Every structure is written in structure tokens, then in C-alpha cells.
Amino acid sequence: MATEKSPAFVNARRQLQQALKKGKVAHAYLFTGGDEEARIELAEYLAAVLNCREPSGEEPCGCCRSCRQMAGGNHPDFHLVRPQGATLKIEQIRELERRLALRSFQGGARVAVLAGAETMTEAAANCLLKTLEEPPQGAYLILLAKRPDLLPATIRSRCQELHLKDEEEEAFAGINYWQRLMGADLRAMAQEILPDLEKEEDLKGILEAMSLACRDQLVWQMTGTEKLLLRPEGFLPSSMTPRQLWHCYRLIQECRAAVDHNGNRRLILEALMFNLLEIKTGEVRGDSYGYRRAL
Numbered sequence: 001m002a003t004e005k006s007p008a009f010v011n012a013r014r015q016l017q018q019a020l021k022k023g024k025v026a027h028a029y030l031f032t033g034g035d036e037e038a039r040i041e042l043a044e045y046l047a048a049v050l051n052c053r054e055p056s057g058e059e060p061c062g063c064c065r066s067c068r069q070m071a072g073g074n075h076p077d078f079h080l081v082r083p084q085g086a087t088l089k090i091e092q093i094r095e096l097e098r099r100l101a102l103r104s105f106q107g108g109a110r111v112a113v114l115a116g117a118e119t120m121t122e123a124a125a126n127c128l129l130k131t132l133e134e135p136p137q138g139a140y141l142i143l144l145a146k147r148p149d150l151l152p153a154t155i156r157s158r159c160q161e162l163h164l165k166d167e168e169e170e171a172f173a174g175i176n177y178w179q180r181l182m183g184a185d186l187r188a189m190a191q192e193i194l195p196d197l198e199k200e201e202d203l204k205g206i207l208e209a210m211s212l213a214c215r216d217q218l219v220w221q222m223t224g225t226e227k228l229l230l231r232p233e234g235f236l237p238s239s240m241t242p243r244q245l246w247h248c249y250r251l252i253q254e255c256r257a258a259v260d261h262n263g264n265r266r267l268i269l270e271a272l273m274f275n276l277l278e279i280k281t282g283e284v285r286g287d288s289y290g291y292r293r294a295l
Contacts, residue, residue, distance in 0.1 A: 017057075027139070027141065028132050029043075029046075029140075029143065029160050030148060031144050032148045032162070038164055039144040039164065040080070040115060043080075044078075047075070050109040076106065077106060077111065078113075079096060081096055081113065086119060090121060093120075097130075100112055109139070110136070110138060110140070114143045125155055129158070173200075178214060181193065181276060186277050190276075194269055194273060198266060204256055210252050214252060216231055217236075217237065217240070218242055221238070255268050
């Protein structure tokens with residue numbers, strides 16, 4: 001198992017930890033986004049926790065026989081299936097189903113991982129569908145896909161999807177939120193954006209990207225040059241004054257800190273929208289930041 005943990009991996013693993021903590025682990029997952037190594041690593045993590053003899057919370061102990069076998073790549077109840085040539089074939093799915101139908105070798109969970117799941121032939125997908133509809137007791141299926149849109153809808157709908165959002169994707173998501181907030185009637189746009197922001201897996205990362213977009217606008221206002229921009233590819237000039245942009249930057253940083261301290265997401269975002277409106281309409285005076293009171 002890889003040791004380097006990307007932000008995308010950490011965020012996705014946090015979601016799995018919540019499911020483990022609540023006892024609501026799905027029998028079938030679809031891991032998308034990120035690279036193949038990260039998706040496989042996430043599947044290995046879930047398999048390790050499900051089979052660990054002495055887990056610490058939602059983390060595998062790393063010392064028991066099961067954990068040692070997972071680390072060594074020879075756990076008898078963990079099955080990683082890769083495409084043969086360009087596709088996953090029906091023979092591979094049938095063999096996997098045969099293994100999942102057997103009793104666990106060590107009395108734990110049987111975990112099957114299909115890498116490149118979108119390459120399944122039509123026959124293989126139809127065969128897998130039967131297992132997804134009636135999964136064997138104690139068996140878990142994890143599909144990994146770079147292009148989930150190529151999977152049959154019948155397969156995709158029976159899996160719980162978990163997306164590994166990479167840093168570049170997250171950065172542009174934050175920039176997009178910021179541009180939408182700054183480029184329209186903020187009061188109306190806030191009602192549209194607020195529910196989407198509240199659902200973001202890594203709200204702190206989104207707010208960081210928003211603050212960088214705001215910072216670039218401020219730098220542009222002060223210097224008029226692109227050389228100092230951190231994200232020139234996503235840059236759009238702002239009609240706000242440098243003073244307003246500075247207030248916005250400070251506001252977003254305060255919201256990031258509140259998220260970091262596990263503040264209520266809804267209240268934080270409502271405070272963000274309310275105070276952005278005050279700043280944009282010029283109602284903020286001096287250094288009296290209303291968001292400090294709201295947060």
C-alpha cells in the first residue's frame with residue numbers, strides 16, 4: 001500500500017471512516033477521480049480495515065496477521081482484478097464470483113476490486129450485475145473507473161460513488177465559485193450557490209482556492225501585472241476596489257479557520273454570503289468586520 005496521502009485520498013478516506021463509524025459501509029462502491037494508484041490504495045485501505053483484528057478506531061492496526069498480509073499483497077480474501085488486454089472479460093467476472101461465493105479464509109470480509117471497471121465487456125457487465133443485485137453475505141465489491149460515464153447505468157446505479165477530487169480540479173471549483181459570486185447579483189447567486197458549497201467534501205480546500213482567486217484579483221489591482229498571479233489560467237479582473245478585495249480575502253480566511261475548528265458549515269457559509277454582500281455594496285467601514293461576530 002502506498003504511503004503518500006494526497007488531499008484527494010485523505011478526503012475520500014474520511015468519508016469511508018464515517019461510514020465505518022456508523023456501520024453503514026456499502027456492499028458496492030464506485031471509486032472515481034484521482035489516478036489509478038490512489039483508487040487502488042483507497043480500496044486497499046477499506047479492505048484492511050474490514051479485516052483488521054484490532055483496528056484503532058477506523059484505522060487498521062498494521063500489525064495483525066490480516067494487516068501484514070494486506071501489506072504484503074497476499075491476503076487470501078482480497079482480490080484485485082485488472083483488465084486482460086484492453087477489457088475486463090466475462091471469464092474474469094465468473095472466476096471472481098466463484099471466489100466470492102466461497103467462505104472467508106480467515107472469517108472476515110471478502111473484498112473484490114475491479115480496476116478499469118469501465119472496460120468491462122457487455123457480457124461481463126451483465127454477469128456482474130447479478131452479483132450486485134444479490135451480493136454474497138460478507139462480500140464487498142469496489143469498482144475503480146477513470147471514465148465512470150462509460151459504465152452501464154444499471155451497474156453505476158447499484159454502487160455508492162466516491163469521487164477523489166484532485167488538487168487541480170478542486171482549485172478550479174473554488175475559482176468558479178468565486179467568479180460566480182463576484183460576477184452577478186450576489187443576493188440571488190448566494191441562494192443558488194449555498195447548497196452546492198454546503199455539500200462540498202473539502203470545504204476548506206474550496207475556500208482556500210477562493211481566497212487565492214481573490215488574492216490574484218487584489219494583486220492585479222495593485223500591480224497590473226500577471227507575473228505575480230498564482231492562478232493566471234483562471235484569472236478574471238474584478239470591478240471591486242483593492243480595499244474591498246482585501247476585506248473579502250480576510251473574510252474567506254476567517255471562514256477557513258472556522259471550518260478548520262469544526263464550525264457549523266451552514267452558519268459559516270451564511271455568514272460568508274452575508275458579509276460578502278456587505279463588502280460588495282460598500283457597507284463595511286474601517287476594520288469593523290461583521291463576520292467576526294457572525295462566526
